[in-house]
Amino acid sequence: MTEAALSPMPAESLAATADRVASARARMHRRFLEIRWGLAGPALLVIGVFGIVPLLIILVYSFLKAGSYGGVEWGFSTAAYVQFLFERDIFDEQLRFATDYLQIFARSILLALGATVFCLVIGFPTAYFMATRPASSRNLWVFLITLPFWTNLLIRTYSMMLIIRDEGLINDFLLWTGLTGRPIVILYTDFAIGLGLLYSFLPFMVLPLYASLEKLDFRFVEAAFDLYATRGRVLRRIIIPLAKPGIVAGCLLVFIPAIGAFITPLMLGGGKQMMIGNLIALQFGSSRNWPFGSAASLILMALVMIALIIYVRSSADRSKASHG
Amino acid sequence: MAESAAVEARSVTKTFGVAPDLVRALDDVSVAIEENEFFTLLGPSGCGKTTLLRLIAGLELPNSGDILLAGRSVVHLPPHERPVNTVFQSYALFPHMSVAQNIAFGLEMRGLARDEIARTVGEMLTLVKMQGLDARRPGQLSGGQQQRVALARALANHPKVLLLDEPLSALDLKLRQGMRGELKSLQRRTGITFVFVTHDQEEALTMSDRIAVMDRGRVQQLGTPLDIYERPVNKFVADFIGDTNFLEATALGEEGGFVRCRCAGGFELLVGGIPPAPGATVTVALRPEKIVLHPGGAHGTVTQAVYVGTDTNYVVQLSVKTDLGVRVQNAVDGRARFAVGEHVGIEVPPGAARLLKD
Numbered sequence: 001m002t003e004a005a006l007s008p009m010p011a012e013s014l015a016a017t018a019d020r021v022a023s024a025r026a027r028m029h030r031r032f033l034e035i036r037w038g039l040a041g042p043a044l045l046v047i048g049v050f051g052i053v054p055l056l057i058i059l060v061y062s063f064l065k066a067g068s069y070g071g072v073e074w075g076f077s078t079a080a081y082v083q084f085l086f087e088r089d090i091f092d093e094q095l096r097f098a099t100d101y102l103q104i105f106a107r108s109i110l111l112a113l114g115a116t117v118f119c120l121v122i123g124f125p126t127a128y129f130m131a132t133r134p135a136s137s138r139n140l141w142v143f144l145i146t147l148p149f150w151t152n153l154l155i156r157t158y159s160m161m162l163i164i165r166d167e168g169l170i171n172d173f174l175l176w177t178g179l180t181g182r183p184i185v186i187l188y189t190d191f192a193i194g195l196g197l198l199y200s201f202l203p204f205m206v207l208p209l210y211a212s213l214e215k216l217d218f219r220f221v222e223a224a225f226d227l228y229a230t231r232g233r234v235l236r237r238i239i240i241p242l243a244k245p246g247i248v249a250g251c252l253l254v255f256i257p258a259i260g261a262f263i264t265p266l267m268l269g270g271g272k273q274m275m276i277g278n279l280i281a282l283q284f285g286s287s288r289n290w291p292f293g294s295a296a297s298l299i300l301m302a303l304v305m306i307a308l309i310i311y312v313r314s315s316a317d318r319s320k321a322s323h324g
Numbered sequence: 325m326a327e328s329a330a331v332e333a334r335s336v337t338k339t340f341g342v343a344p345d346l347v348r349a350l351d352d353v354s355v356a357i358e359e360n361e362f363f364t365l366l367g368p369s370g371c372g373k374t375t376l377l378r379l380i381a382g383l384e385l386p387n388s389g390d391i392l393l394a395g396r397s398v399v400h401l402p403p404h405e406r407p408v409n410t411v412f413q414s415y416a417l418f419p420h421m422s423v424a425q426n427i428a429f430g431l432e433m434r435g436l437a438r439d440e441i442a443r444t445v446g447e448m449l450t451l452v453k454m455q456g457l458d459a460r461r462p463g464q465l466s467g468g469q470q471q472r473v474a475l476a477r478a479l480a481n482h483p484k485v486l487l488l489d490e491p492l493s494a495l496d497l498k499l500r501q502g503m504r505g506e507l508k509s510l511q512r513r514t515g516i517t518f519v520f521v522t523h524d525q526e527e528a529l530t531m532s533d534r535i536a537v538m539d540r541g542r543v544q545q546l547g548t549p550l551d552i553y554e555r556p557v558n559k560f561v562a563d564f565i566g567d568t569n570f571l572e573a574t575a576l577g578e579e580g581g582f583v584r585c586r587c588a589g590g591f592e593l594l595v596g597g598i599p600p601a602p603g604a605t606v607t608v609a610l611r612p613e614k615i616v617l618h619p620g621g622a623h624g625t626v627t628q629a630v631y632v633g634t635d636t637n638y639v640v641q642l643s644v645k646t647d648l649g650v651r652v653q654n655a656v657d658g659r660a661r662f663a664v665g666e667h668v669g670i671e672v673p674p675g676a677a678r679l680l681k682d
Contacts, residue, residue, distance in 0.1 A: 222383050223416035225403040227430035227477070237429075241420045 212246025621669015
């Protein structure tokens, strides 16, 4: 037995062994690929059919001519993109620079940014409070944060209208106390939209913040206190930097859906104060300009992606700089 | 006292939780720690040693009692207003900062000038032999290196008192033994009062000027390492520090400054301690290495012999119920001096055994 193992193998048997090993390895590799595609397949299929294909349709449609009764006419046109920045004079057919759509974009960006900032300002202390509760009661707080999702956003937005309208709870209270003589107009203003966005997306800020604050090791906080840091400095130098992944995730989760919000500006803005979402919806509805609706969607997507790329670049640079 | 103690705890009590789960972490503890002293709080986990350290640092508030630093009550001061710094058990190095930024943190917080901070950081890196690693992140360092950075970060502030919470427990044995010597010499060179928390008796005995042995929220004994090892006051201390035989004995009377006691197996010994009434039943603590065995005696029989390198640990049966652990240095050639089954005589030098309170 030992002798056989030690004696040199005949050449042909060595080659045969190498062959067997190679074929076994190939079989294993094939099996590995099968498993990998088998696992990823369903998700890829869904993303492809319901994500990539619609985007391609939007891209194609944005370069077509608008049909008179909706839909598109097959023929290449950049009219949709031109329309975004210019207005064709009804009389002399001259193109003039027009800021109407840019204003809608600017309003959307400002409202979404505002909602993000206020969500962060309100959400951070909330998440901090939750993360510092005893472990046994934390799940209860998470549950309470997710409670609004139990009711449809439409219903919740409608309830909000009841609170902020001229004869709503707030104004009734103000009139009753005599603080104001006339109701304060809140509903159908940009402020109302901002309030609605803040309310709708606050949980999306709180949950990722909570996730990162809950993991935060409070011994770092104690160490900072021990090294003469005041409470404000502990927050700025220790807690916020360590919670940064949660802050970034929360901001993205609020900003991206907020900039494309549809129901909130429709109901609380009264259709007068439009956001991008409403503009797009309008093009596929009463305006019957599908190419322009497609172009507006793509411009929105491009804006969000550019913002993300700038963010990723700058944070990568900063972490590189602090390493070097 | 002309000079006030560097750190003093006066009848400090600290409880956690509420009844019926109330835990008395510290129960009326009073300790005075002198300046330039290497003072160790030693005890099993849950004995209150870390709680006392956190009270001194200001990370916990006592239910009652007072904490004084250099004679000044600091019990109402938040941690950032106390002239003490802590080396945490897990080091708690800020993961998002470099080594240099970690060391500079306390100096920055106190608003020192930029060039002074840079100079101190350089000095500290030299002190803990970490030159050239200032740009590393804590995650890129070994356990021993992290330990050094934590020390440097605390020492950079030139605190009056340095608190160390089991700083060596995360290191492997060889590194731990090396760091013991370094810590001790660091304390000598800097002249800073060290308050060191550990559950490792060997660490405590080798490094400390004085040790407070704690158990169940109380200081059981306070003294030099020699005091604690040679003259334990109660069964807990004798048991916790080193190996000890506990023997039931009958006090026979005083004799030349010692107490003559008779143990099981009929052999008598002269015990140190306060003499009890003759005829009383007492507990006697006897260290295994203080017992001398003679071949061919009649006190007991060797029932076990375990070779441990320099010594052999024997178990000698005195009576059916009483075993005695004995540690005997091996012969020059490493052979054990006694064999299992051998009958031996036992000799205990006068005063080698101690009378215990419970």
